[in-house]
Amino acid sequence: MxxxxxxxxxxxxxxxxxxxxxxxxxxxxxxxxxxxxxxxxxxxxxxxxxxxxxxxxxxxxxxxxxxxxxxxxxxxxxxxxxxxxxxxxxxxxxxxxxxxxxxxxxxxxxxxxxxxxxxxxxxxxxxxxxxxxxxxxxxGVVDRRRAELAAALLDGAVTPAEAHRLAAEAEWPLPERLRVAVLPAAPDAVTRLGLGRAGPVLERDGQIVVLSAPPRSPVVTRRLLAALQGTGAVVGPEVDALEVARSLHVARAVLARRDALSGVAPGAAVLAEEHLADVVLGAEPEALRRLSERVLAPLDGLSDAKRATLEATLAAWLAHRGARGPMAAELNVHPQTVGYRVGRLRELFGGALDDADARFDLELALRSRRGQG
Missing domain, CATH: 1.10.490 (Globin-like)
Structure with missing residues (x-):
């Protein structure tokens, strides 16, 4: 048939x-x-x-x-x-x-x-x-197992053998080095999909945490930051895989200070390692406040406008080591005006401007004031 x-x-x-x-x-x-x-x-x-x-x-x-x-x-x-x-x-x-x-x-x-x-x-x-x-x-199964792997690594109590077993179950070969990206809130679906391709993702303490292998070049890092633009993410430093909790700790410390980060637009993604000084400055705010009051006391008798002008001049002088041309360009004034202002600063601060320790204290004080402002 x-x-x-x-x-x-x-x-x-x-x-x-x-x-x-x-x-x-x-x-x-x-x-x-x-x-x-x-x-x-x-x-x-x-x-x-x-x-x-x-x-x-x-x-x-x-x-x-x-x-x-x-x-x-x-x-x-x-x-x-x-x-x-x-x-x-x-x-x-x-x-x-x-x-x-x-x-x-x-x-x-x-x-x-x-x-x-x-x-x-x-x-x-x-x-x-x-x-x-x-x-x-x-x-769904793979995502759950990867989240379990990330949680175990971030808790820091997993052995190398256990970490590799969890990684095998999660179908994600465990790199020798890792870093985290911390997002303060859940991203949109497209960004979330891209994060899943980078590595394990989990939600912890109301934040989205992503583990990933360090990129092979700065170009890849910049692409990652571009992909995270608008999320307010902070990317932590790379560390040994079993010590990834350290990367999370640093990233969260920078995230906590992101409103005070210098030159960072709202929602911009940043590398934690580029803002460690901001974290240090924010670690002991009361100590910095007292330091600022002490070393900037010579400006106390001035009007608010005059004080602001001389603080900006002092910050530029410290940043450019007294070079008038770069200072004038930053302050948008004539070099002769810079000379007058620096002369006034020397009248107020005396020999402190020639003392390395005093200059360090002045820079800390001015940076802390910019973070507070």
């Missing part, structure tokens, strides 16, 4: 035409593929002249199992959909030739073709949905 022969021809030709299925012919999954092909073909032949749905419950379940199986076997849906299309072409060619041999009209052949392709569309839809569901479920 032609009908069983068509089904067997499909089963034989598919692995010949689609190499991905050549190895799958052996073993349990190959049996399932063959069963699926036979069942689908038999169901197709039951449809003409009836009002039943394209797929019955058994066929639908089997096609869904094939779709999910494709994901588990590590193939894309491209292969299974190609097999369905190939099967449709074989079935249409064989059955239309049989129709011709039996003297059936062209309208029968056209109806047959439309029925076959509509049926293949239905098979493809069921399998694709099952593939997507299996993929989503797997992604």
């Amino acid at each position: 032609i009908l069983p022969a068509v089904a067997e021809r499909i089963i034989r030709v598919v692995p010949e035409e689609i190499p991905a299925y050549a190895a799958a012919c052996d073993g349990g999954y190959g049996v399932k593929i063959a069963l699926g092909m036979r069942t689908a073909f038999q169901q197709l032949l039951r449809l003409p002249g009836t009002d039943r749905g394209a797929l019955d419950a058994d066929t639908r379940d089997l096609m869904a199992a094939l779709g999910a199986g494709e994901f588990r076997e590590g193939r894309t849906m491209h292969h299974l959909l190609g097999a369905y299309r190939l099967a449709a072409r074989i079935a249409f060619r064989e059955l239309s030739e049989e129709c011709a041999r039996q003297g059936m009209g062209m309208d029968v052949v056209v109806d047959l073709g439309e029925s076959i392709w509509a049926y293949i569309d239905e098979l493809s839809s069921v399998s694709a949905q099952a593939y997507a569901a299996a993929q989503s479920a797997r992604a």
Whole structure:
């Protein structure tokens, strides 16, 4: 009979035409593929002249199992959909030739073709949905295991063997060095997806924490910061993988001071290592306040405007080591004006401007005042 022969021809030709299925012919999954092909073909032949749905419950379940199986076997849906299309072409060619041999009209052949392709569309839809569901479920498992790995590393109580075991389960090879990025709030979906590609992500204490391997070049670092723009993220320093909690500690210290960071726009992503001085300055605010009061006392008798002018001049003098040209450019005044102001500072501060320790204290005081302002 032609009908069983068509089904067997499909089963034989598919692995010949689609190499991905050549190895799958052996073993349990190959049996399932063959069963699926036979069942689908038999169901197709039951449809003409009836009002039943394209797929019955058994066929639908089997096609869904094939779709999910494709994901588990590590193939894309491209292969299974190609097999369905190939099967449709074989079935249409064989059955239309049989129709011709039996003297059936062209309208029968056209109806047959439309029925076959509509049926293949239905098979493809069921399998694709099952593939997507299996993929989503797997992604959820991997994300959870990666979050567990990140939590274990950040808690700092994991052994090297345990860390590598968790990393293997999370399908994320553990690098020798790691760093964290801390986001003060959950990012949008697109950014979150990109973070997941960088490494394990978890939420901790209301913040989003991402572990990643240090980049191989400054260019990669800048791309990371660009991807995080608008999130207010702080990227911690790189450390040994089992000491990644240290990177988190530094990143959070900078995050706590981000409103006082010099030259950082709101929402900008920053590298913690570029702002460690701001963290140090904010560590003992009362001590810095008392230092500022003491070393800047010579300015106490001035008006607010005059004091602000001389503080800015003093900061520029310290930054440029007294070079008038750069100071004038920074302050946007004439070099002669700079000379006058520096002379006034020497009147007020005396020999302190020539003492290295005093200059250090003055710079700390001025930096702390800028952070507070």
